[in-house]
Amino acid sequence: MDIRSYNRDAWNKEVDGGENRWTKAVDSETIAKARNGQFGILLTENIHVPARWFPPLKGADVLCLASGGGQQGPILAAVGANVTVFDNSPSQLKQDQLVAEREALILRTVEGDAADLSMFADESFDLIFNPVSTVFMQDVRIVWRECFRVLRHGGVLMTGSMNSVHYIFDLFKMDEGILEVAYPIPYSDMTSLSDEDREEYLSKGAPLEFGHSLTDLIGGQCAAGFVITDFYEDVMLDSPLGKYHPNYFATRAVKS
DSSP states (O other): OOHHHHHHHHHHHHHHHOOOGGGOOOOHHHHHHHHTTOOOOBSSSSOBOOGGGOOOOTTOEEEEETOOSSSHHHHHHHHTOEEEEEESOHHHHHHHHHHHHHHTOOEEEEEOOTTOOTTSOTTOEEEEEEOSOGGGOSOHHHHHHHHHHHEEEEEEEEEEEEOGGGGSBOHHHHHTTOOOBOOOSSEETTTTSOHHHHHHHHHTTOOOOEEOOHIIIIIHHHHHTEEEEEEEEEOOTTOGGGGTSOSEEEEEEEEO
16 A cells, blocks of 8 residues: 555545544634734643743744644744745645645645655755654654754754554554553554455545554654754643643754
8 A cells, every 4th residue: 555645545535524623724713813922832632842842933944744734834934934834735735825825835845755755955944843743653763864964064953753562552442432442553454454354444434543652752852863852742632642641752963
């Protein structure tokens, strides 16, 4: 299976469905506040990124990586950054274009694979903003290396990740509120599920996910050359795991 194409189509369907919160573009009030320097932005589900994490944004070159949906990119553009939104889903990118047209914002949208940023020259950006999306990528270490290449020295990588513990539980029982350990890490919808369960999962048309090890999610950033300078955790409110353990974490890393 061509996983990139499958996930592109799956996310296009999420946009068409209109129910997924990560496909819903921000409103005009949010953009107006951002123009006045008042904004909150998410790497994970609930906690706004601390203001201290951001470099000066006015005039900064920002790559919103796998960040389509009309949310983070338009907000950062309204603050004054030069924003490029990069995403695998053209429908998600259209959400950013719609907000830009509606609010007279200048931003660029580019469709592509996060593991291949070859359309960008070395040291093109001051900030890469990557909300939880590595769950849809097979090899995060390639992504970290590409991020390091296109960031300028002193540039910042902010990324939200799913904690690998989220993927050790039986997928279908967790939907019923039951936590039953079933899978080792790393996890893949393609190889961890039984043939029967995989067919049931694919029949729903949901994007394919990958549960990466902390060695790849955190250690992979370090191996690429980044220095991690801050960290926080967050929960998925509708997940039974969230009652006991954070589902997400976010890292701030610098290219020294």
